[in-house]
Amino acid sequence: MRVQLTQTQLILLTGLFLTLFYNFTFFSESYKQFHNIAFLIAQGILLFIVITTLLLIISNRFIIKPLLIIIFLLSSLAAYYMNQYKVIIDYKMIQNIFETDKREVHDLINLKVIFCFILLGILPSILLMFIKIKKRPIKSEIISRIKILAIFLILIPILYFSFSKYWVSFFRTHKHLRMYTNPTFYIYSFFKYLDKIYFTKPIRFKHIGLDAHLQNKGKPKLIIFVLGEAAREDHFSLNGYKRDTNPQLSQTQNITSFTNMYSCATATATSVPCMFSIYTKDQYNDTLAKNTDNVIDILNRAGVNVIWLDNDSGSKGVANRIKNYIDFSGAKNPKYCQKSGCIDQILLDNLPKYFNKIKNNNPVFIVLHTKGSHGPAYYKRYPKEFEKFKPVCKTNQLQKCKKEEVVNAYDNTILYTDYFLKQTINFLKKHQNKYQVAMIYVADHGESLGENGIYLHGLPYFIAPDAQKHPATITWFSKEFDINQTCVNNLKAKTFSHDNLFSTILGLMDVKTKVYNPKLDMFYKCKK
Secondary structure, eight states: OOEEEOHHHHHHHHHHHHHHHOOOOHHHHHHHOOOHHHHHHHHHHHHHHHHHHHHHHOOTTTHHHHHHHHHHHHHHHHHHHHHHHHHOOOHHHHHHHHHHHHHHHTTTTTHHHHHIIIIIIIIIHHHHHHHHEEOHHHHHHHHHHHHHHHHHHHHHHHHHHHSHHHHHHHTTGGGGGGGGTTHHHHHHHHEEEEOOOOIIIIOBBOOOOOTTTEESSSSOEEEEEEEESSBBGGGGGGGGGSOOOOTTTTGGGTTEEEEEOOOOOSSSHHHHHHTTTTOOOOOOOHHHHHHHHHHHHHHHHHOOOEEESSSSSSSTTTTOOOOOEOTTTTOOOOTTTTEEOOOOOHHHHHHHHTTTTOOOOOOOEEEEETTTOOOSGGGGOOOOGGGGOSSOOOOGGGGGGGHHHHHHHHHHHHHHHHHHHHHHHHHHHTTTTTTTEEEEEEEEEEOEGGGGGGGOOOOOOOEEEEEEEOOOOOEEEEETBBBBBHHOOOOTSSOGGGGGGGHHHHHHTTTTTTOOOOOOOOOOGGGG
């Protein structure tokens, strides 16, 4: 016999079910801050009120079942990833989800997430199909909902005044806690994302640096900009890390590793376009950046030969307007590639092919966008011979591994990055008779490796740990390059950020334009 419920009854049961079984992370994080069970119950009641009110307002007899099924399915995934990695699903994370590729999705799927999806997503959806909605007049349904909402209006001030000092702290000091509420915050984030992408009034594309031109300084420049992924500076032995993760770079002359670089964001979708944008972190927004020329556009306009080879998740719009953009992330080369993607060596092996197509004597700027230390499947980012630190975590369920195993796998990715950068320098040395050559390596952001139960990256900047905000940054200049190496070495502990990259790149490439800001050029005072 099928269970019969009114719409209001079904919504109340759903609100209670979602509150109790999908919000473990919210309640556990809240308890860590307040250590008060009574306030935790009050938070649960308020969350139930918010979820139920939302459903009472937007649902009707025709959409209630499909709507609840979608919420069950999505909330089961949100619950898993928030609980396992302590991620927050804000609108930037929604953007990351829409801009990711199937290989990254593959790395995030495992038996545990499938089990959670079945238990909290599919089973409740099946049970819902066996519930029969009682038909009753619209007037009766509306009155029923109004009564519930009236009770909620009475409960809210009671809850507030019973725990006023806790609520003040909750809404002011610990604002990030509400970002763990499920499904309310990801629903809010989704509509915020839709508003920014589809409903925000389009703005006219802004061309900047129209006056850009090359200054003649003798031998042309060849700079390779290695765009790293999720590489935190404190796991580079160049910066004092206890393990020898940089055996090759440490033996290379003119290497400088910067220990105090700050990223523009903690997620690739924002950090990469911000790195190449004229806008600083405080000025940056996606709409503005995507409708303004970036430093790649300006170099291209000035006559620089620009090449972008990609092995990660695309240029995020940065290279949309250049001719030489090549994506290797979906390559089928069995030597370097598996279903989960390719190791970064594929970029170096293809680099000569595209470099040799250059027929003029103009400067060259090459971006190698690497997979780097992209998690959670760190063990897939390097060849077997680079598995120096053992044992390693060989699953994308990082919580199942010991902390040492996670760190070992991650450190092996840094060891491989060390090799990759050395090989990049070797390539540059082959061409220093014709060019002044240099390499710049900057990661898009850092990475959490289980500290305080946090993994990966992407937390909102204001609560993200330093591990996610301090990307590795390394430079190498040939002796002939018009930079004073001693001056560069003296800058390694100075505070810089991704804000500096726009003018630094223009300065190093000898591109003269009014949008260049010498105050933001890291090496302005180091030029010979």
